[in-house]
Amino acid sequence: MYQSPTVVTADDAARSYAVDISVVIPVFNEAENLPDLVRRVDEALTPTGRSFELILVDDGSRDGSGRLLLKLAKDRPWxxxxxxxxxxxxxxxxxxxxxRVRGRYVVTLDGDLQNDPLDIPALIDRLDTDPDVDMISGWRKQRQDKALSRRLPSVIANKLISSSTGVHLHDYGCALKAYRRDIIDRIRLYGELHRFIPSLARDAGARIDEVPVRHHARTRGVSKYGIDRTFRVILDLVLIIFFMRYRQRPLHAFGALGLWLATPGLGILGWLGLVKLAGEDIGGRPLLMAGVMLLLMGLQLIVAGLVGELLIRIYHEGRGRPQYHVKDDHAR
Known part of the structure; x- marks a missing residue:
């Protein structure tokens, strides 16, 4: 039975924000940088007078980062x-x-101290004063990475993602980003989709701007990125393009490809049928096998599209999930 989505009023939204800013930073084997990272976030946000929380996610570190986080949190309630x-x-x-965020605004950055927490207040002020922007993506205009293994994959990925998704940014790889909370609530990340957050945010209705931010060279720890990342980006890009264009209508994707295969298959079999009627033997012709294979593959893809349509209906109607997001300007 379909249930209409719960309507959240502006007052309800305002009450749901326990703090002004939620800063989310994933860390992996960054024990050397954690004390400075926590200190710099504190120094950047405390003078603003805004309430904030710092959520540091230890992604299974093996260098004691998790234990250090617990120690640092003892005398820091935020x-x-x-x-x-x-x-x-x-x-x-x-x-x-x-x-776990509770803030009105959500900020992300890396834990290697290459992003500068001092840029956060300016990003938040921009979101506060410009109602036409829902997400701000940082642009490392003067990158301090010297290694070609980091700069070359980034250049390739930025051009490839921008041209394929239609969300044109100079620097998809910059982790320093600021969002309105409702945008974060609309997107889900899994696999390697963190590279495509701007595309996912645009799909969720976000209006995006890009601003230059500071970038520092890594002084401690080891980079986790390399040239092999480019190949993973290409594979993930296929997924994100499908999500953005065909998530609500999988039959158009699978069905169109199926028709492209089935149509020449039908043409080949029709022509061979006429040849057969003319008295020629077609049993040993490779063209017969090609026509049958094209027709079968086309039909399979069309059926896959129909199954996808059924799953979409179950997802939205069976669980009462709306296929749209309503803009609530009063909550801002």
Whole structure:
């Protein structure tokens, strides 16, 4: 039975924000950087007078980062450590933080101190004063990474993702981003989708802007990125394009491809049928096998699209999930 979605009023939304800013940072083997990271976030946000929380998600570190987080949190009530039982990857670590945010605005950055927490107040002020922006993505205009293994994959990925998704940013890889809370509530991360948060946010209705931010060279710890990341980005890009274009209508994706295969298959079999009627033997022709295979593959893809449509209906109607998001300007 379909249940209409719960309507959240502006007053309800305002009461749900326990703090002004939630900062979410996934960390993996960053014990050397954690004390400075916590101190710099404190120094950046305390002078603003805004209430804030710092959610540090330890993604299964093996260097004692988890124990250090618990120690740092003892005399800092605004620090919330989250320790995952094993290394799940950056997307899952970010989602673990997003599931626990209580702030009106959500900020993300990396734990390696290459992003500067001092940039956070300016991003929040922009969201506070500009109702036409829902997400601000940082742009490391003057990157301090010298290694080609980090810069080259980033350049390739930025151009590839921008051209494929239509969300044009200079720097998809910059972890320093600020969001309105309702945008975070609409997206879910898994696999390696953290690279495509701007695309997911745009799909959720976010209006995105990009601003230059500071970037520092890594001085401690080891980078977790390399040239192999480019190939993973290409595979994930196929998934994100499908999500953005065909998530609500899988039959259009699978069905269209199925028709492209089935149509020439039918044409081939029709022509061979005429040849057969003319008295020629077609049993040994490779073209017969090609026509049958094209037709069968096309039909299978069309059926897959129909099954996808049924699953979409079950997901939205059976669980009462709306297929849209309503803009609540009064909550801002």
């Amino acid at each position: 620090l919330q450590p989250v320790r995952l039982v094993r290394n799940y990857g950056q997307s899952s670590a970010l989602q673990a933080g997003f599931d």
